Structure formats: structure tokens, C-alpha cells
Amino acid sequence: MTDAATVDLHFLDMASEADKDTTPLVVIHGLMGSADNWRSHLKVWQRSRRVIAVDLRNHGRSPHSEDMRYATMSKDVLALMDKLSITQAHVLGHSMGGKVAISLARLAPERVVSLLVGDIAPVAYQHGHDDVFAALKRAREGQPKNRREADDLLAEHVDSRATRLFLATNLVRNDDNVLGLRVGLDEIQRGYSDIIGLPAGNAPFDGPTLVLRGAESHYVTDDMLPALRDILPKARIVTLKQAGHWLHAEQPDAFQQAVDAFIQHYDR
Incomplete structure (x- = not known):
């Protein structure tokens, strides 16, 4: 251990x-x-x-x-x-x-x-989540104010509506009244070699x-x-x-x- x-x-x-x-x-x-x-x-x-x-x-x-x-x-x-x-x-x-x-x-x-x-x-x-990482980064950068804006940002990298809905569960409204990421995206991406x-x-x-x-x-x-x-x-x-x-x-x-x-x- x-x-x-x-x-x-x-x-x-x-x-x-x-x-x-x-x-x-x-x-x-x-x-x-x-x-x-x-x-x-x-x-x-x-x-x-x-x-x-x-x-x-x-x-x-x-x-x-x-x-x-x-x-x-x-x-x-x-x-x-x-x-x-x-x-x-x-x-x-x-x-x-x-x-x-x-x-x-x-x-x-x-x-x-x-x-x-x-x-x-x-x-x-093998590596297989580049589109997911890119989509979530785009959503973080775009600072969407609602779920429709968030979906549009995610759609720039992910075609599947079902996948986008799943990824959107990681978006929560923050103090700036925008949908921000609650998932530790950077930490996950840096640890991705361990994950796979x-x-x-x-x-x-x-x-x-x-x-x-x-x-x-x-x-x-x-x-x-x-x-x-x-x-x-x-x-x-x-x-x-x-x-x-x-x-x-x-x-x-x-x-x-x-x-x-x-x-x-x-x-x-």
C-alpha cells in the first residue's frame, strides 16, 4: 500500500x-x-x-x-x-x-x-480522452452563464449529446454566477498516465x-x-x-x- x-x-x-x-x-x-x-x-x-x-x-x-x-x-x-x-x-x-x-x-x-x-x-x-479534456477546458475558458451556452462550448470538441450531458454534470455555478468546473481537470490530466x-x-x-x-x-x-x-x-x-x-x-x-x-x- x-x-x-x-x-x-x-x-x-x-x-x-x-x-x-x-x-x-x-x-x-x-x-x-x-x-x-x-x-x-x-x-x-x-x-x-x-x-x-x-x-x-x-x-x-x-x-x-x-x-x-x-x-x-x-x-x-x-x-x-x-x-x-x-x-x-x-x-x-x-x-x-x-x-x-x-x-x-x-x-x-x-x-x-x-x-x-x-x-x-x-x-x-491507450490515450483516448483528448476530446473530453479539450471540451472541459473550453467550457472552463468560455465561462458559460447557462446550460445551453455550456453545451455549445462542449460541442466544439464532443459530438455526442449524451457525452456532453454527462460532462456537464461537472459544471456548477460559482460566485461569479458562471458555470465553472468542480472536477480537478488539471490534476486528472497530469495523472492520466496512471489512470490508463x-x-x-x-x-x-x-x-x-x-x-x-x-x-x-x-x-x-x-x-x-x-x-x-x-x-x-x-x-x-x-x-x-x-x-x-x-x-x-x-x-x-x-x-x-x-x-x-x-x-x-x-x-x-
Whole structure:
């Protein structure tokens, strides 16, 4: 585990509406996301268990930091679990958050009852977010006064309306009455080589693992599966039809059902 200082993560803590003794679920968002993106899913999972969704460092309402290594980010989540007196949990992460979850499971396997990974493999990826960085920088420079102006600025670099709406969740009105970035864009960009790199840890995680991938996504391809199984030897691979990288948004019901069935089986 890295000796880097942790940051005090912002989080949503939603108490179970039913059984108080079921194992909690910790949810970790992806790059440029936040806990807020998961609210509709959290409300469903809350029916049966306590759910904690985090804002990773440089995201959402959490503090900014130059260190974007996976060992450090997983240590942030473990520190939050300690703060909330959660000794063990199901841990779910999407995309970058999936690598944080894998890192946490490898570095502290005794804390993870089951691991759930959304559309990411424990491999190094190529650079692929230049348009996102450019769009957010343009929005920051343009100082939009409303969401329409912000969308016009983002559209100079990102064609997809859905992607622009997602990126716009990082814009909040500031003291100057303009929409400014709450995400630590510069810190993220400087740490991007760590983000697209390998998750932390040296040993495999041999606990129960579910990897959900989108049939139309290129993030978990068949040729990555040998490397995936080297690190997650007990992984069950489930492919969601008609879903890309944002499988939890594109196929929410199928995603929820797969998660529910898996974690209920391993509740303690």
C-alpha cells in the first residue's frame, strides 16, 4: 500500500430500507463521474442493503490532489470504510472506478466480500480522452452563464449529446454566477498516465468476482480475458446486450438485476 496521504472523500450514505444486517455495497464511479450519477441505482439497491457511493479525489465534491495512482485512490476508499465502521463490503466500480475497486480488492482482500467490475479490464489502455479534456477546458475558458451556452462550448470538441450531458454534470455555478468546473481537470490530466495504467497490487484477487461488459464496448475484449483471469481468477464474465461502455445507463434494468443476483448470493 502506498504511504501517500489520503483525502477525505465526499460520499452518499444510504441506509437500508429493509434488512439492516446485509452486507453494505460500496459504489465507485468512473472518470469524470461522481456519486450523483448513480442515484437511481442507489435507490434500488437501498431497498435491501446500505449503499455508500463515493466521489473519488478530483471528482464531485471531493478534494483535489496531484496523486491519481490506484493504490492511493483505493486507500482513500478504505479510509472511508474505516470512518464508517464498514469492515467488509461488496465493492462495485465502473471504468476507472473498476480499477480502483480491483486495486482495493488486491491490496485488502479481507475487506471485500465480492468484487463487481463494470466494463474495464486490469490492463493498460491507450490515450483516448483528448476530446473530453479539450471540451472541459473550453467550457472552463468560455465561462458559460447557462446550460445551453455550456453545451455549445462542449460541442466544439464532443459530438455526442449524451457525452456532453454527462460532462456537464461537472459544471456548477460559482460566485461569479458562471458555470465553472468542480472536477480537478488539471490534476486528472497530469495523472492520466496512471489512470490508463494497471491497477495496483501484485497478487491476484481470488474472491468472488463479476465482470459486466457491454456487447458494443471495446473496453473488455475477448483478447483481454487471459490477462483479466490472471488477476481475477474467479471472475464471471457477463456481457450485456445492446450496451456500450455506459452499460449501467444504457441497460439499467439488466445491470441492476445482474448486480443484485450476484451480491445476494455472497451476502454475509
